[in-house]
Amino acid sequence: NAGVTQTPKFRVLKTGQSMTLLCAQDMNHEYMYWYRQDPGMGLRLIHYSVGEGTTAKGEVPDGYNVSRLKKQNFLLGLESAAPSQTSVYFCASSYGVNSPLHFGNGTRLTVT
Amino acid sequence: KQEVTQIPAALSVPEGENLVLNCSFTDSAIYNLQWFRQDPGKGLTSLLLIQSSQREQTSGRLNASLDKSSGRSTLYIAASQPGDSATYLCAVRADSGGYQKVTFGTGTKLQVIP
Numbered sequence: 499n500a501g502v503t504q505t506p507k508f509r510v511l512k513t514g515q516s517m518t519l520l521c522a523q524d525m526n527h528e529y530m531y532w533y534r535q536d537p538g539m540g541l542r543l544i545h546y547s548v549g550e551g552t553t554a555k556g557e558v559p560d561g562y563n564v565s566r567l568k569k570q571n572f573l574l575g576l577e578s579a580a581p582s583q584t585s586v587y588f589c590a591s592s593y594g595v596n597s598p599l600h601f602g603n604g605t606r607l608t609v610t
Numbered sequence: 611k612q613e614v615t616q617i618p619a620a621l622s623v624p625e626g627e628n629l630v631l632n633c634s635f636t637d638s639a640i641y642n643l644q645w646f647r648q649d650p651g652k653g654l655t656s657l658l659l660i661q662s663s664q665r666e667q668t669s670g671r672l673n674a675s676l677d678k679s680s681g682r683s684t685l686y687i688a689a690s691q692p693g694d695s696a697t698y699l700c701a702v703r704a705d706s707g708g709y710q711k712v713t714f715g716t717g718t719k720l721q722v723i724p
Contacts, residue, residue, distance in 0.1 A: 502653075531712075541699075541714040554709065588653055595703065595710045596642055596661060601653035 500524055504589050504602035511579040511609045519574040519605050521589030529592045530572040531556075531599070532564060534585040541588065547572055579609045612637045612704055616715035623690055624723050631685040631718045633700035638678045641703040641710060645674050645685050647696040648717070654699065657685070690722045 502523045511517055521530065532544040543556030545564040553564045561583060563575045572591075576583060589602045613636045623629050633643070642661045646654040658667045658674040660683070666675040673686040683700055697717040703710050 538716070540716045541701075543711065546709070556711075590654075598644060598656045598659045599646075599654075599701070599712065600656060601646075603653040604651075 502589055502591055502600050502602035504587075504605050506605060507603070508606050509608070511576070511607065513579060513581060513609060515579050517576050517579065517607075519576075519587055519589075519607075521572045521574070521591075521602060522570055523572075523589075523591040523600070524570060525591065525593070525600065526569070527591035527593050527597075527600070528569075529594065530566065531590045531592075532562070532572065532574045533588045533590065534558065535588060535604075536585050544574065544587075576607075581609050583607065584609045612702060612706065612711070612713045614700060614702055614713050614715040616698075616700060616718050618718060619716070620719040620721075622721040622723060625690060625692060627690050627722075629687050629690055629720075631687070631698050631720070633683040633685070633715055635681045635683075635702045635713070637704055638681050639704055640678065641705075643674075643676055643683050643700060643702050644712075645672075645683075646699045646701065648699060649696050657698075687720075690720075692722045692724050695720055695722050 505520045531546040533541045547566040550569040565573045587605045590599045615634045644659045645657040660676045671688040676683045697719045699717040701714045703712045
């Protein structure tokens with residue numbers, strides 16, 4: 499039981515490049531989330547999903563897209579990377595709204 | 611708008627001491643409150659989840675309490691150990707614009723000195 503797995507762990511992009519972050523969970527959780535964590539700003543929700551085939555915007559969705567084609571996977575895409583997207587990205591999942599959130603170990607992204 | 615505050619931002623204690631971490635939130639209409647620890651370069655590890663109808667939860671040396679009416683939660687750590695050194699975050703889940711939003715505090719960085 500691996501929990502929540504994020505790939506890659508680190509990535510450096512140049513401004514304008516695109517990339518996809520992958521999140522996989524093996525706990526049969528319905529809910530999945532993408533957060534970014536920045537110094538002094540805490541964790542902010544980018545997008546989330548309440549089940550396979552569904553996605554919704556969070557607090558800071560601009561510049562990101564997501565897909566949930568399979569229940570266990572939640573992909574976060576950066577269409578055209580900007581330096582403001584330099585951050586640590588965390589994926590989380592939960593069984594339901596009253597269940598604990600489980601986090602992956604994060605992806606550290608630098609955009610130059 | 612829900613705001614979650616954790617004071618102090620940093621805390622240093624000698625090993626063996628009992629300690630209390632504080633979390634306050636502005637809107638008491640929450641579903642639940644969750645405490646996490648985060649080690650440097652790592653993700654968040656769930657410690658305790660308290661539902662809105664509960665007053666406290668315990669796990670080993672950890673005890674978390676919830677006073678919804680006053681918008682406060684505390685995390686009590688008994689007999690602290692160097693391995694407890696980490697950043698501790700609290701998070702509340704509440705309705706916001708049609709979904710159950712989780713709002714995080716910015717954490718208390720704990721250092722337990724051997």
